[in-house]
Amino acid sequence: MxxxxxNLFSLKExxxxxxxxxxxxxxxxxxxxxxxxxxxVKQKYDNLYYEGVDDSFxxxxxxxxxxxxxxxxxxxxxxxxxxxxxxYRGLRLIRQDPWECLISFLCSSAKRVSHIRxxxxxxxxxxxxxxxxxxxxxxGFPEPDMIDDLSKLDLVGLxxxxxxxxxxxxxxxxxxxxxxxxxxYKEAKKELIRISGVGKKIADCVLLYSLDFTEAFxxxxxxxxxxxxxxxxxxxxxxxxxxxxVSDHFGLYAGYAQLYLYHYWRNNKF
Numbered sequence: 449m450x451x452x453x454x455n456l457f458s459l460k461e462x463x464x465x466x467x468x469x470x471x472x473x474x475x476x477x478x479x480x481x482x483x484x485x486x487x488x489v490k491q492k493y494d495n496l497y498y499e500g501v502d503d504s505f506x507x508x509x510x511x512x513x514x515x516x517x518x519x520x521x522x523x524x525x526x527x528x529x530x531x532x533x534x535x536y537r538g539l540r541l542i543r544q545d546p547w548e549c550l551i552s553f554l555c556s557s558a559k560r561v562s563h564i565r566x567x568x569x570x571x572x573x574x575x576x577x578x579x580x581x582x583x584x585x586x587x588g589f590p591e592p593d594m595i596d597d598l599s600k601l602d603l604v605g606l607x608x609x610x611x612x613x614x615x616x617x618x619x620x621x622x623x624x625x626x627x628x629x630x631x632x633y634k635e636a637k638k639e640l641i642r643i644s645g646v647g648k649k650i651a652d653c654v655l656l657y658s659l660d661f662t663e664a665f666x667x668x669x670x671x672x673x674x675x676x677x678x679x680x681x682x683x684x685x686x687x688x689x690x691x692x693x694v695s696d697h698f699g700l701y702a703g704y705a706q707l708y709l710y711h712y713w714r715n716n717k718f
Contacts, residue, residue, distance in 0.1 A: 449488070449497040452506065456516045458538030459491040465711040467657050468542045469552055469565045470589075481572075482509065483545045484588035486581040500581050511540045523698045523705040528678050532712035541707060542657060546625035548589045549658035550643075553650045554612050570604040571595075571613075592617045612645025619643065625659070633661045648687060656703040665694045665702045674713040 463471055463478050470481040477490040487500030498506055507513055516538070524530050555567045575590035595617045601610045620643060628636040633655065640651035649668055655661035667675075667687050675690050676682060679697075698705040
């Protein structure tokens with residue numbers, strides 16, 4: 449295995465916090481799949497041991513070049529986020545493939561993480577190309593034009609999400625998603641919401657987890673419940689009110705704050 453020294457990074461919290469689905473853990477090693485790659489990563493103290501990819505891919509994928517100390521200074525604005533940062537120090541965003549991220553979160557609506565992972569794996573087995581690394585057999589994430597025989601989607605167990613996936617394959621391509629990086633956050637979000645099945649939450653997930661819009665703040669059930677109780681004195685508020693608050697309170701790195709708060713609230717009763 450190759451070795452890479454890291455600073456202020458927790459592999460466990462980064463991989464297991466709910467932002468990414470295509471991994472398996474064997475003892476202290478994570479087997480990760482992304483697009484057409486399978487690779488192995490484990491952490492011992494301030495060193496990552498990895499194989500299957502080069503260091504430039506790993507640095508980009510795990511955002512190891514983000515200045516996390518600076519980001520902490522930007523978002524550490526209150527006792528709750530401060531506790532989350534202390535507890536999960538080293539948690540980072542993952543820079544995912546935009547197409548894979550979009551389809552993953554289209555499949556995630558009202559599903560448990562284990563079920564989401566199962567659905568994504570079924571899509572890859574049904575439409576993706578087999579890939580191997582050492583003794584591991586996997587399947588690459590299919591490109592839009594590879595999901596051609598739509599009748600096979602009945603075998604995947606998507607339910608009502610099947611129609612959304614069909615439309616995404618017909619009307620979305622990798623180039624279209626990459627072009628969103630050239631827009632403002634609000635414009636890019638508006639474009640994503642035009643895709644059938646993509647609401648505000650999924651749009652923000654794609655923008656935050658794959659397109660570098662760190663101001664995006666996905667609001668799901670956990671986040672809304674936590675925000676209302678913690679920041680609005682238990683008052684029921686709209687998503688728009690939450691969005692306005694986090695933009696003012698956390699600023700450009702609100703998405704990092706969301707990552708920490710979500711992980712904190714999901715794992716600690718409040």
